[in-house]
Amino acid sequence: MLKFTLRRLYQTIIVLLGVTLVTFTMVNVVPGDPVAVMLQKKADDATINRIRDQMGLNDPLPAQYFRFLTNAVTGDFGNSYFQKKPVMELILRAFSVTGTLAVLVLAFAITLGVLMGTLAAVFRGKWVDRVIMMISTLGMAAPSFWLAIILQLIFGLTLKWLPISGLRQPSAYIMPSVALGMIYAASLARLTRTNILDAMNQDYIRTARSKGVGEFFVVAKHAFKNAGIPILTYLGTLIKSILGGSVLVETIFSINGLGKLLVEAIMKRDIPIIQGCTVYIAAVFVIANLLIDLTYGLFDPRIRVAGPAKR
């Protein structure tokens, strides 16, 4: 296990290096000069060059990349061209928002999705199953930005139960979490239902029932545990998506999360933020994958993480 973990960490470093190189090349190849964006109203070539000099943008590209890399090792991604603050500070601030939201979205999606899926499986073919499946189809079809506006109109504007925008009080997290989490809850419900139904047809379930185990424990202990692996894989994908931020929902609720930070940086060519965010998102993906691989063993002891087969 230790060997596997070390190998994956080594791979992680290679992946991150590759990501920084590709990102750096991309932002320098595509048209768009951050200085021209800054000086939107008026600037001559001399002014643009002067400011590019001050920002180090006129240095040779390899020198710029090497400078970025040596600073990034120490966690210093430089300062934002526009916000004039250290990129790391901006990412951490955005992450605190996106991270909190991700936890709530996960909690909402898992609670609702697993509960609905399990109920649908237990009551297969009955009206409960049909209603849940209909709701989950709607949940999967409804785009999160549309749901966000509908929630704002109903619970914010009409009923005035929840704040329409911002995250200035705890209740403000409810609508963004639901808007973002609904599609995941719906997918999770369908996935849970399918996997529990598969598990319920297995021999060990029949054995458990014949031994007199109650239906609740049959589902909760035997069926659910075995249906957990695909759900866990899906959760891994879900975590990665949520931690990347959602620019549309963040914009609608005026939340300054990672999605909005990155997209606005791309629009303005705020290169330090683009590079910092890309490294962060790549790191989240790689680490999340690693954690999921390590967690499989907990659900199914037959799965062992091993190195390449020896000849």
Added chain:
Amino acid sequence: MKKVLALLLAIGLMLGLSPALAEGKVFSFGGAMDDMDLIDVHKATSSGVLQGGIMVCEPLLALQPDGTLKPQLLAEMPTVSEDGKVFTCKLREDVYFHDGTQLTSKDVYFTLHRIFDPATANVNAWLCDMILGGQDMLDGKATELAGVTIQDDFNFTIELDYPYAPFNYILSCPQMLIYPQDACTAAGDTWGIDSFVGTGPFVFDTFVAKDSLHLVANENYYEGRPQIDEVYLYNLDRGTALMEFEAGSLDLVNMDPTYVKGYQEGEFAKNLVMSDLRGIIALNLNVAMPPLDNVKVREAVAHAVDQKAIVDSYLQGNGTAANSLITPSVAGYTDRPSFYNPEKAKALLAEAGYPDGIKLVNYVSETSSIAGIPVVLQEQLKASGIELEVNRVDSATYVSMRKEGSVQCPLLTWYADMPDPDNFTYTFFQSGNSKFFSSNWNDSLTDELLAKGRAMPAGEERTEVYKQIDQRLVAEEFVTVPLYNPVTYYLKSDKVEGIFFDGSMFHLDDAFFVE
């Protein structure tokens, strides 16, 4: 049971489900201000930044609702030397910054010096680069600003490189707010982010980039404490901001004209306010890119555009059709009828050697509020045999292409910094500036007239010069096709009165809540 109820109540309160009880006179202002990265007016050009800045800091002169100027931090209007180059100024002696230090001439020198100091990387220095020695500082040839001389704590002079008649207007611009030397120096890189001190009616409290700015009333304001206790400025999605207004959470919302129709009738129609934006939207024709290097072709384009149709159909009446580069409220404006005549446009193209029509390429920023205009033009130009290819690109790409002078017919979007014709003409069509806006118009006669207009005092003679410039650009050389003068809309709560919108910024100095 009681415990359960108490617990539920506590949870409800914690979640904020109970209606908020606003104490004091708290004014909330929201709108799309995505560029509100910081509130240092030397480092940004966006209206969100300037709006935040002008509530805390003040310029030497101030624009009044009737368009005239009044002394703000100055005790009286500057006296101007006979050659029009030296402005002698006297500061008020009763003005203190929010940290308790008195405003003196050294703060004015510090601010102007900071504007030109290369270390500041000021993005608005062009606005006042006529101050003697300013350009030398920008170029790294000088470390001191030669044009500002301090006589004593309250008297100083500003000398210009050349006579510049509208310089007083420059002194009233939000980019020229006066900073306190001590506080600004001490704050260093955190100025305008964690710290911001001024002389204005409101005191900086907290700022969260791209999110909100919180200000409190300046108890010791020299013109009397404002009647509003606190101000919140929120950066919100356009649609969300309107929803917040309808819910009663905001007192003022800056709105996009595309939302106006839904508010012209109904519950909030009485809250809808329209205001002139003191701007111009035009189609620049790049004289360096064939076939627009041919004046006949440019004339044909001018005859193919129906400004009235743009305003009536696309803008649904929210704007005024224009055929002058200078806006009607500014000296130099010419009330010229539209050239629109598709048949004449075709004849002109044939005369220019293009009987089968021409093809032009337009680029527009996809995030621009007027990104739909080129599509309207596409339809109009087609009727005159002009094919317009429209390309939407991201804003960074667009600005970079435009500054290279390589956009064939870019839209010119201008909301003036001041009500002076120089700001509508020199900025875009002087030889040194024309490439940045992709017109590439390098014309000695235009340059000569622009220089003449800059140096002349306000009056009929100066107005005539700007009419000549407008005539040359719009009706003789057809370098630009004016489209319309934009208007803006905002929603204002019934609870607040006394807000002054100067064409670009909201002023809350005299705002008050109706009892």
